[in-house]
Amino acid sequence: AQGARAAGVKVRLLQKVSQVSPGTRPQVRLANGASLGSDLVIGADGLHSKVREALNGTTAPFFTRQVAWRATIPNLTGRGPEARVHMGPMRHVVSYPLRDSTLLNIVAVQEKAAWAAESWTQKDDPMALHAAFADFGPEVRAMLDAVQDVHLWGLFRHPVAPVWQGGNLVILGDAAHPTLPFMAQGASMALEDGWILCDELNRAPDVSEALARYQTRREARVRRVVEAANRNAWKYHLSFPPLRWAAHGALRAGGAIAPTRMMRQFDWLYGHDVTQAPA
Ligand SMILES: Cc1cc2nc3c(=O)[nH]c(=O)nc-3n(C[C@H](O)[C@H](O)[C@H](O)COP(=O)(O)OP(=O)(O)OC[C@H]3O[C@@H](n4cnc5c(N)ncnc54)[C@H](O)[C@@H]3O)c2cc1C
Incomplete structure (x- = not known):
């Protein structure tokens, strides 16, 4: 982190990484054919991480038979800073304010045999969301009536990656330990990882020791959170x-x-x- 501060950080937008190779000077290959070398590559590249693939190979996740719709609506009722959970058989809805309470974020989960892609970008018809929660109470129905644009996300269970670092590559956040959203901790864990990784890089005498210590310091906690999230779904969805x-x-x-x-x-x-x- 100190080195980055001294040297300045160059941000390159819209670069798609196609492959990463470990080594004394790991290489990052871009989809446009360019290749970049660096002393250290930190893979904060999420669920479909290329850096996790370089360290662990590919693993097949399994579909949990649950899908999540995600949408934001204007916070017209002036809801304060609290999260609400509405539960019903095989379904639940979580809502909470965002952006100084000007918006409400909605995550609506349903158990469903039909497969949905594990993607941030797959859109769905708001009517499908309305239909799935049509028998919920007036508060939920009013929120869903205001939804104009909705994304659908298949919920998959992934193992925590066994290998987080090696050959001057390291992973953090969803790249290392994707979680089901039932403890609402995925982003928090990514931030915690970032803090510990930075702490170890600042204090350890060499990079490989820092990376190994980072995994040791983080692994037990993230496994506990991921397992708690795996156990939580059934409590919400009792039929x-x-x-x-x-x-x-x-x-x-x-x-x-x-x-x-x-x-x-x-x-x-x-x-x-x-x-x-x-x-
Ligand atoms: C339905 C649902 C609800 C959730 N609710 C919560 C919640 O309430 N609270 C919470 O804390 N977490 C929640 N999460 C989880 C949270 O969104 C993730 O854990 C978090 O975003 C992970 O952060 P990340 O930085 O590791 O990865 P991401 O946020 O996925 O960021 C990865 C980045 O890498 C980029 N990238 C990926 N591949 C490449 C490539 N090949 N080349 C270049 N760039 C690439 C992506 O474009 C993206 O910008 C939820 C998740 C889901 C699915």
Whole structure:
């Protein structure tokens, strides 16, 4: 990080990486045929990471039979800074304000046998979203009525990459540990990774030791978060009515009567301060 500050950082937009090769001076090949050499390549290139592929080969994820619609709408009701979860059999909707509460972000998940691509860019018809949640209450229906533009995302389970670094390549965020969205922690984990990687590069005597220490410091925590997200979906989507009433009733009562105690179970997650994590 200090080196980058001293040398200045050059940002090249719209460059598609087609291949990455490890080595004393790793190479990044671009789709336009150009090739770049560097002392260190940090792969923050998400779910379909080329750097993960160079370190681990390809692995086949499996479709969880769940799809997520994502949309933003104007926050016309003036909702404050809180997240809301609406649950129903085999479906749930999470909504929360964005951009100084001018927008609401909506993530609506449904269990579905039909396959959907794992892509940020696949669009869907807003009517399909309305139809999937037509029997939800008026608050959800009003939000979905305001959706004009919606993306559909197939939810896949990926293993945490066994190898995060080697040959002056390193991965972070979704490139290393893609997660289902049921703990809402994917972006947070990417930020935490970035902080620890920077800390290790600043303190370790050489790059390969810094990269190895980075993986050691991060791996147990991200595995715990990914596993918690894998376990969470069924709680939201209970179909058998008595079980659903009991579980959702307990959640509602816990949230109203003892919200602090209910949240304490997540202290390991939300109470974690990466800047204070032992080196
Ligand atoms: C439905 C859903 C809901 C979610 N909700 C939440 C939430 O509430 N909270 C939360 O914290 N997280 C959430 N996440 C997860 C979060 O979006 C990701 O974990 C996070 O974006 C990962 O950040 P990243 O920087 O590792 O990768 P990305 O954000 O995917 O960034 C990767 C970047 O690399 C670029 N790239 C990829 N391949 C190439 C290439 N070959 N050449 C050049 N550039 C390339 C991409 O264009 C992109 O800009 C959700 C995810 C989903 C699917």
